[in-house]
Amino acid sequence: MPTQLESDVQTSEDAFRTEVRQFLATNFPDELKGTGNMMAGLDGPTDENPVQKKWREAVGGRGWGTPTWPKEYGGGGLTKGQARIIEHEFAKVGAYNPIGGMGVMMFGPTLLEYGDERQKLEHIPPICRGEIRWCQGYSEPNAGSDLANLQTFAVDKGDHYLINGQKTWTSGGQWADKCFAIVRTDRSDKHKGISFMLIDMDAPGVEVRPITMISGTSPFCETFFTDVKVPKENLVGKEGQGWTIGKRLLQHERTNISGGGRLAGMMGQSLGDIAKKYCETGGDGALVNKVLRDKIADLEIRWNSFLLTARRAVEESKAQGGVSEISSVLKKVGTKLAQDRSELLIEIRGFQGLGWEGDEFGNDELEDVRGWLFGKAATIYGGSTEVQNNIIAKRVLGMLDHQ
Amino acid sequence: MAVLSEEQEMLRNMARDWATKESPVSEFRKVRAAGQPQAYNADAYAAMAEMGWVGIIIPEAHGGSDFGFLSAGLVIEELGKTLTASPLVATTIAASAILLGGSDAQKAKWLPRLASGETVATLAVDEGAHCDPSAIETSVSGGKLTGKKAFVHEAHGASLFVVAAKDGLYLVEKGDGVSLTTRKLTDQRSHADIQFAGAAAEKLEGGGDSLLGDVLDRARVLSAAEMLGMAQAVFDTTLDYLKQRVQFNQVLATFQALQHRMADLFADLTQMRSAVEAGLQAVDSGFGVARAATIAKAEANRVLHAISNQGIQLHGGIGMTDEFNVGFYLKRARVLEASWGSSSYLRDRFARLSGY
Numbered sequence: 001m002p003t004q005l006e007s008d009v010q011t012s013e014d015a016f017r018t019e020v021r022q023f024l025a026t027n028f029p030d031e032l033k034g035t036g037n038m039m040a041g042l043d044g045p046t047d048e049n050p051v052q053k054k055w056r057e058a059v060g061g062r063g064w065g066t067p068t069w070p071k072e073y074g075g076g077g078l079t080k081g082q083a084r085i086i087e088h089e090f091a092k093v094g095a096y097n098p099i100g101g102m103g104v105m106m107f108g109p110t111l112l113e114y115g116d117e118r119q120k121l122e123h124i125p126p127i128c129r130g131e132i133r134w135c136q137g138y139s140e141p142n143a144g145s146d147l148a149n150l151q152t153f154a155v156d157k158g159d160h161y162l163i164n165g166q167k168t169w170t171s172g173g174q175w176a177d178k179c180f181a182i183v184r185t186d187r188s189d190k191h192k193g194i195s196f197m198l199i200d201m202d203a204p205g206v207e208v209r210p211i212t213m214i215s216g217t218s219p220f221c222e223t224f225f226t227d228v229k230v231p232k233e234n235l236v237g238k239e240g241q242g243w244t245i246g247k248r249l250l251q252h253e254r255t256n257i258s259g260g261g262r263l264a265g266m267m268g269q270s271l272g273d274i275a276k277k278y279c280e281t282g283g284d285g286a287l288v289n290k291v292l293r294d295k296i297a298d299l300e301i302r303w304n305s306f307l308l309t310a311r312r313a314v315e316e317s318k319a320q321g322g323v324s325e326i327s328s329v330l331k332k333v334g335t336k337l338a339q340d341r342s343e344l345l346i347e348i349r350g351f352q353g354l355g356w357e358g359d360e361f362g363n364d365e366l367e368d369v370r371g372w373l374f375g376k377a378a379t380i381y382g383g384s385t386e387v388q389n390n391i392i393a394k395r396v397l398g399m400l401d402h403q
Numbered sequence: 404m405a406v407l408s409e410e411q412e413m414l415r416n417m418a419r420d421w422a423t424k425e426s427p428v429s430e431f432r433k434v435r436a437a438g439q440p441q442a443y444n445a446d447a448y449a450a451m452a453e454m455g456w457v458g459i460i461i462p463e464a465h466g467g468s469d470f471g472f473l474s475a476g477l478v479i480e481e482l483g484k485t486l487t488a489s490p491l492v493a494t495t496i497a498a499s500a501i502l503l504g505g506s507d508a509q510k511a512k513w514l515p516r517l518a519s520g521e522t523v524a525t526l527a528v529d530e531g532a533h534c535d536p537s538a539i540e541t542s543v544s545g546g547k548l549t550g551k552k553a554f555v556h557e558a559h560g561a562s563l564f565v566v567a568a569k570d571g572l573y574l575v576e577k578g579d580g581v582s583l584t585t586r587k588l589t590d591q592r593s594h595a596d597i598q599f600a601g602a603a604a605e606k607l608e609g610g611g612d613s614l615l616g617d618v619l620d621r622a623r624v625l626s627a628a629e630m631l632g633m634a635q636a637v638f639d640t641t642l643d644y645l646k647q648r649v650q651f652n653q654v655l656a657t658f659q660a661l662q663h664r665m666a667d668l669f670a671d672l673t674q675m676r677s678a679v680e681a682g683l684q685a686v687d688s689g690f691g692v693a694r695a696a697t698i699a700k701a702e703a704n705r706v707l708h709a710i711s712n713q714g715i716q717l718h719g720g721i722g723m724t725d726e727f728n729v730g731f732y733l734k735r736a737r738v739l740e741a742s743w744g745s746s747s748y749l750r751d752r753f754a755r756l757s758g759y
Contacts, residue, residue: 272759287759297750301701308677319406329670392669393662397642400657
């Protein structure tokens, strides 16, 4: 028998589910069924059509794109249970969440934790409505894995900072409205000399140059700052607190890279099923090339245990009320498996899996080639695999510093 | 670690406590030194049965606690950590066969005896050096079973065998027509070839056509639980060692080459734990058992293989000595890897289950 409390929760969840279904019936247009949220991707500017815009406004207006964020800042103010209901009901009718991007995945949660009241009121609501695109000003030419070595400098000019320097790998920089950046305010201390600031991308002195990647796309940019004025109220936290805040934001990024829907989506179709289309099968439907078949099975077994690990990390975090130590391995394992999968896909398709362009190639084939190339970045960004290994060894396993 | 109920946590803690205090690896050394073919301490097994561990998957009506496979796995994992030599896993596997395929009378007769520790039982399937349930020649006519089974676990202590014949599984009691030839394997536990020459056999009539496959899946997840405990123990011991051993005026744990290797093994161990626990849970839920069990054992094989090798390498020369325990884990690891499906066998099975 459920307790009174449990049955109250059940009743209110049922009522909420009905509300979500009614909302979808009224607002979600059939023509958007199965399409994706362009704002969540890195690959292009969006010329939103009116139908997409209306859908974004409908979801953003209720704060349902960021369901668990506080209502006073434009979020949904909902429980995790209700957020799951939204996710399920949206998925059931093929509706995407139109609110996404770095503002939702990384910056928003960090600002909610570290921002002051005025900053939250200014920046969170436009993220919830999907109106502002944020980019990340972290890496520099000489600050990659050694991120704290960053040199972009902000001089205190009384009511504002004057920023000079260069950022790189600025994802989506050419389309972004604003940039959350870590910059140096003190050269005497490597970590405590870093501050977290918000920069307008259309401010005078900001110049963005897209970088063409081996995949042929330009999702990353170099961003140059020449005497850029940043008002003092755009400092998040205190001067010198930037490393702490910046690292917290990276935790959100890692969770997204590893456990997020992107990887799960990439792994949609079974490699075995794909192989059956490209390679010879015997009378029993099994692949004739036993060596290839064995490789596919090996990868898919490991991929399955990765999915189980991601699920376990969520369950443990919920039960413990904190981040499970398992999550430290998710990025490292997930990105490696995704790369292995892309390589195996090429072996399965042969030359047909190496197409650069042309009508003779299917869209999936061409996309997978670009994905294979772009996927090489996954073990580098968000803390390279080598950095992840350092973190696991020192923080989880308690092995001492190697320096 | 899967999220556990309060009862499961208590069970796990009790098993951990007992294994650490009453059954450390030094107990296995004593068993080895005694040189008895059954290769376990009967008093220790009686104590385990007394604590209810043999009856974990057995219904209460038959003298068990009906706590399920995840719970059984928790205990088996703890015992695996200290290489506790006992017929607990073998008997639990045999009990699962009787549960799935036995008649009410067979269940009522055997399950209480298994749960109480009075009877040790084991599963005998393979007839050669590899797991191959498709190559069974053993046959039964007029209630008499004839055939040869190879490398049967815990055969010396067992008085009841669950034997795979061409047309299904049979219960055979040790006695007339059953003769054992000891096979000493590297793990120095009990293994034997068994010759059945017209031994009295009683069929497990239930469970349908998939009975043998279903029982093997249960054998896979239970063995994988033992392997998980072993992998965890080797990992923990190795990590402790790296934090103590000094060379070049530095503790080994400060060398980045070793840190990254341990980070890799930690990730592997995390994957293994997820797969093994999910396999045990799948048996409890009855959903997707074949696939989950295959993944569980395949991951257990892959990861324990790597960790047992790295355990030796990272210990250096001392890991090669009989005085150190890490070598025992290596030797037991390979025997369990070969049990109920090697890595290549399991990948083949996974591909077949997935339709390619």
